[in-house]
Amino acid sequence: MAQQLLQEKLTCAICLELYQDPVTLSCGHNFCADCIRDWLRSRVECPECRELCPARAELRRNVALSDVVAVVRAEPPAAGPDPGPDPDPGPDPDPGARCPLHGRPLELFCRTEGRCVCSACTVGDCRLHERVLLDAERREREAQLRATLEVTRQQATQAESQLQGLQQRSSQIQSSACNLASMVSGKFSRLLQALEMRHIKALQAIEVAKTQALAQAQEEEQRLRGHLEATAAFDRWTQDLLEQSDDRTFVQGSQLLAPPGPLGPLTPPQWDADQQLDGLKEFLNQLCGLLLDNGDPHGAPAEAADLGPPETPDALALVPSPVCPLRRKLWQNYRNLTFDPGSANRHLYLSRQDQRVEHRREPRGLVEPGSFELWQVQCAQSFQSGRHYWEVHTSNHLVTLGVAYPDLARHKLGPYTDNIGRGPSSWGLCVQEDSAQAWHNGEVQRLRGVPGKLLGVDLDLTSGCLTFYSLEPETQCLHTFHAIFTQPLHPVFWLLEGRTLTLCHRPEARLPPGLQEEASGLS
Template identity: 35%
Template sequence: MASPVSQKLEEKLVCSICLELFRVPVTLPCGHNFCKCCISDHWHKQEQVPTGAEKGYTCPECRRGFEQRPYLEKNVTLCSVVELARDGEARVSGTERCEVAQGELCPQHGRPLELYCQDERRCICCICTVRQCQRHRRVLFEEERSKKQALLKESLEKAQEESKRIEQVMQKLEEQTRSIKDSSEGLKSVILSKFALLKKALEDCQWQTVARIEQEQAAALGRVEEDWSLMKDRLDLLGQHRERAECLLACPNHRTFLQEFPLLPSPEILKVPVPTEFDVASMVKPIAEILTDVSRLLLEDLPGSVAPKAPDPIGQDHRNLTFDPKTANKYLELSKGNRKAKHSPSAVCGQQEHGPRFEPWQVLCTQGYGHGHHYWEVKVSSHSVVLGVTYRSLPWEGQQGHKFNIGLNGGSWGLQVREDCYLAWHEGRREKIQEQLYKNLGVSLDYGKGLLSFYGVGKRMQLIHSFHNVFTEPLYPVFWLCEGRTVTLCQRE
């Protein structure tokens, strides 16, 4: 590496016009040196002034002026020094360049890299200091390395501290991983044990209920069989009596007829046995409320809390309903296809069917549904309507204090649409539901699950309310309409 003295010497051997080593150096009267061709070109440009303008010659370094163009003589001493510098540069490009690693030479000038330019952040040679980096901040390698080394040590210390911190965090994460695994495994064990206990309790209750039903069934069938055997024996005796009576009637001999007649007893009138009652509802009643609560918990509350999902009650189970005109209240006017009911209080509708009909403003549908899943939709004109399902045994009469009887007993379930909310009715108890009011309402009946749900039908299905129960008879859709209201049964292909 060249010394600072050598570096400064080489800087003095560079022409300030072409920034190259002097070529035929000449000295001006002011003492500054230039290449002969460079200063000649410079003065030649000064001579190219417009006619009439004052001509002059100046030194490019000190700006000293000369009235006449100075005579240029070769600076022999300086020329010799430049030649020595050129010889040294040639040696560097030759033998020394082979000894210096490629990365230690300037890629532009082939000179050894001796200084560091802080502005361009790169190592430079002595020629770079005169050309590209003449006005830049330049320092020795040792000085710049000292600064960079201090920064690197500081960075290394920070990296070591950060590494320790990350290792501590990773250790805590490993501890959290073990804790999470241990906690989850323990929780799974508790949950599995709890559900196994509940499952066994449900299975025990199931078998006890089924055994009781089978026991009651066997007892009822036994009573029916006894009555049947009694009737069969009596029928056989009546058959024998009929045969003897027919033979006696056919006897031609009066004496024989008169003698045999007293021996033929008159048949006794046997009292017809009372039909054996087999009340399914009474057998389910002791656990009906429990099953209702369990059903709501398992089918609605528990799945909703573990993995909520949007309802999809329709599927392929849509049912096209029709109103039963024989059941319609006299103020309910039905359309020609029995798919639209309107409450017309101004006149009694002319219906020709006979039989019981509702005293409240109600009407049943013709269709009744048992096992399986069923879905239907209705469109209501406004609020003040009730829609629901019922067993066929729904009373025809109204109940005091109520305009409708849907949901007032244990065999019917209803949803009342009010102006500001919904009311869910069953067994005379109501539950208020704050939900958006819909014109189109869907009813989903899953008979086997004992699940009856009401939905608002819009851009998406919105569950309004669900009933959970144990159904024991076919269920019929039923409706109540206030004055001026209309209910339309929606149809699908």
């Protein structure tokens, strides 16, 4: 047994025979001189430990090992007792752990063929292949698998996070779509109701005009028929008189016969189809303009929190509301206002016949000498007596609307960006993100509730009341100022960057008698 073990230790790992002229590498392993030289012609590592060998490494003969090999070769094999017939070795406890060709342990891995091999395979089939120790191959592959596993786990975590985000986004889209559909349905429902009311009103106006014109025509027709009858009677009487043979009778009859009076000019019925359609055309044109308006292509950039297109003013501000008696009552004093271009700050751009103002980041080149240095603009109209009402539509919060005396300062005073309500000559309502504030003479009063985008202003100079209303979703009073107004009042507005404000017009709005000179330019 000892001799067999000694022979295994003296066996070359390349040729699997006893060493022939053994040499030693720098790593300490020994091989036959011819075997290792042949090996190093195509490789640079040790066949056993895979340590790199220096190029053209000097191979020194192992004298001691050569002497031991010579002794083993000269010693006869030891005789032992006859073991008799080979006993049944029984089943191999690990049949896959040995080479099926050579019966040796599978200690190496052939990377070229991708399989486990024994040391004997390295001399034959896998002699020129890339081989590594089996445990080294395992360590390398374990590291690769662990790295791959970590990457897949990170990908799974990322996929789960993306899935949750996608589900949340889908839920938000569904909720937003439902809210948008509900809002659009409500808008169109109210718009259809308003259009139906306008339709009925237009038909009624046509019917009234037709009745008046036909009555006038019937009156003229009766006058003409009466004249024709009188003319026919005169013709008959004259003919009978001319046929009278008695001179006395003729003379007496001619004195009694009087012709009908002159017919006079004919008065045609007052009917003008274009006049009947003028109000309706104006209403429909303004309504279509509001619905189809996509905003100025050079408008201000959209806000970060705002991902949709710019909002158009509420078209229902132009048509009668079927639900709010208070608002219909306020419309009795409705005034169509326009902005004064000469007062607009250089960052404020007017459009739609001076009915719309927009705050942009880029300033205008030329400004009027009397324009506001603040982000403000006032209306061209002013009021000194009577009662007046107007409505405005804002694109978003952070706007201020109010009224002011003509001496309102055009330049900045104090730390504020507006001066509406900051002094004794102006009164204002500041609409913020989550509330509203009433300002006058530098004093503020915080109001409850959040106003809508459609707002109304009622100025009653007779009773000294200035009232602000929120008109969406229903008409509600926000605040009322009580004061004695001693000078004409101009409507005035302040806008934050990116905001848009529109003066709503009503086609049937008219000035009361006596205010034509006082409030110039109203339609």
